[in-house]
Amino acid sequence: MNADHxxxxxxxxxxxxxxxxxxxxxxxxxxxxxxxxxxxxAILMAGTVKARKSARHATSDWMEVEKQRGISVTSSVMQFExxxxxxxxxxxxxxxxxxxxxxxxxxxxxxxxxxxxxxKGVEAQTIKLLEVCRxxxxxxxxxxxxxxxxxxxxxxxxxxxxxxLRIDCAPVTWPIxxxxxxxGVFDLRHDRLVRFTPGEERRAEDTELIEGLANPRLDAxxxxxxxxxxxxxxxxxxxxxxxxxxxxxxxxxxxxxFGSGINNFGVxxxxxALVEWAPPPQSRDGTARMVAPTEAPFTGFVFKIQxxxxxxxRDRIAFFRVCSGRYVPAMKVQHQRMGRELKLSNVMxxxxxxxxQSEDAVAGDIIGIHNHGQLQIGDTxxxxxxxxxKGIPYFAPELFRVARxxxxxKAKQLQKGLQQLGEEGAIQVFETAVGNTLLLGAVGQLxxxxxxxxxxxxxxxxxxxxxxxxxxxxxxxxxxxxxRRDFERxxxxxxxxxxxxxxxxxxxxxxxxxxxxxxxxxxxxHATREHGQRVAHAAPA
Ligand code: G4P
Numbered sequence: 001m002n003a004d005h006x007x008x009x010x011x012x013x014x015x016x017x018x019x020x021x022x023x024x025x026x027x028x029x030x031x032x033x034x035x036x037x038x039x040x041x042a043i044l045m046a047g048t049v050k051a052r053k054s055a056r057h058a059t060s061d062w063m064e065v066e067k068q069r070g071i072s073v074t075s076s077v078m079q080f081e082x083x084x085x086x087x088x089x090x091x092x093x094x095x096x097x098x099x100x101x102x103x104x105x106x107x108x109x110x111x112x113x114x115x116x117x118x119x120k121g122v123e124a125q126t127i128k129l130l131e132v133c134r135x136x137x138x139x140x141x142x143x144x145x146x147x148x149x150x151x152x153x154x155x156x157x158x159x160x161x162x163x164x165l166r167i168d169c170a171p172v173t174w175p176i177x178x179x180x181x182x183x184g185v186f187d188l189r190h191d192r193l194v195r196f197t198p199g200e201e202r203r204a205e206d207t208e209l210i211e212g213l214a215n216p217r218l219d220a221x222x223x224x225x226x227x228x229x230x231x232x233x234x235x236x237x238x239x240x241x242x243x244x245x246x247x248x249x250x251x252x253x254x255x256x257x258f259g260s261g262i263n264n265f266g267v268x269x270x271x272x273a274l275v276e277w278a279p280p281p282q283s284r285d286g287t288a289r290m291v292a293p294t295e296a297p298f299t300g301f302v303f304k305i306q307x308x309x310x311x312x313x314r315d316r317i318a319f320f321r322v323c324s325g326r327y328v329p330a331m332k333v334q335h336q337r338m339g340r341e342l343k344l345s346n347v348m349x350x351x352x353x354x355x356x357q358s359e360d361a362v363a364g365d366i367i368g369i370h371n372h373g374q375l376q377i378g379d380t381x382x383x384x385x386x387x388x389x390k391g392i393p394y395f396a397p398e399l400f401r402v403a404r405x406x407x408x409x410k411a412k413q414l415q416k417g418l419q420q421l422g423e424e425g426a427i428q429v430f431e432t433a434v435g436n437t438l439l440l441g442a443v444g445q446l447x448x449x450x451x452x453x454x455x456x457x458x459x460x461x462x463x464x465x466x467x468x469x470x471x472x473x474x475x476x477x478x479x480x481x482x483x484r485r486d487f488e489r490x491x492x493x494x495x496x497x498x499x500x501x502x503x504x505x506x507x508x509x510x511x512x513x514x515x516x517x518x519x520x521x522x523x524x525x526h527a528t529r530e531h532g533q534r535v536a537h538a539a540p541a
Pocket of ligand 1 (some may be wrong): 023024025026027028029030031032145146147148149259260261262263
């Protein structure tokens, strides 16, 4: 494409919507993904995404790992057109493959759709993911799913979302009945009833709308139910917050939709909300300055690395979020961390069902850059300016293993492999101060399996992974050298350094961490740290 006029870039950026779906396993993320693609015209028949998911369930653990290493590449990002907008839907790996990638993907989106199972309410993983969204005040659209089942009272659900997730809810639709007597939703903004008709595979073009709450047709259709509905709608209109775009964009209020993904019901409304309300790409903090998405020079950052199909060549795909300018094939960019030029050839765009050579990408788009390890998570590429995009954090791991090679002569190889996988961001690697033991830290179990498989395939090291007896980690900062020395003397057995040499506290349990923090109020204990940046070190005393 040849569109170098500034107005073209402004127009193209304004058309972008980049989002992820967050949910607890089984709430209906896969189903909603599929239905969004269906309504977006990216697939013709439901079943594509789902088939992929069930194939995954049916295969062995090894295949699961294989998938993580490469085969799932195409489903990591799905781009499609809807209503003159280019939508980028980023998959957040969930389920048993919950990993740091799940968190990092959320740093690359401008909005999120939160799926809640109406029978279960707010669940553990949703809480974690929402906390990550909150770090960047990401606007959240809520979809309360499975209304075709016997579920919890909608009001109680809203209260739970508000209190547990600490976000103001603004219902946009209100459900009428549930389970077998689910009739549809009342659209509070347009004052009309959207009638529920079960449907599975294809998109329904014929959703029936009944205008006005006082409409006698409603009494004819649902005699005996209308008094309660009118009462509910009056109540919800007076008791709940009205939707306010500014509050939503600030991440303080979430518009709530009720529906049933499997029945295609309420899906179109989510797409409309994304197009009408979700923000286009915003300015990003490039450390030296804020970078606007409509600036002509090309910039962006790597938020995820995926080892590719052929592990022998250690080739990888770096998932790169464009932050400004326009990607043109074979362009040359400056790799900020390495301080050298990089030619962007063999770059891919991920469509719903396939990957294609990228021809054109602007802010909000995700491109996949083939590389042999030059690109790490958090790396910034620009056309020359010294920038470093912020906001791609490492999260304190919750699972720890000690790795040792089965063959003691492979210790060096193990160390090298772990160092590289740690730098790449596949796993976090710590070295204890006492004994120089290498520890692996992860937020999800599958990360260990992936690392074990990759160490075996790429570094030829068969290792044993023992539980490390550690519950959590914190990055440390000190106000001065004296505090550092005193603390290190007091807590030597709990100290380690991460792959970039930052000091880390390893706690065998939460209580230990709490005690350490209480005893050492001058020491900073941090649950996250930025990729590509060292923790600020204390000035010498
Ligand atoms: P996930 O990706 O969040 O894990 O959820 P997924 O979409 O796979 O949905 C989990 C289960 O919930 C699936 O059932 C799916 O069919 C069902 N589901 C999704 N949306 C709705 C809905 O609106 N209503 C109802 N009643 N069920 C819904 P499953 O039994 O695990 O799989 P399958 O047998 O349907 O393939």
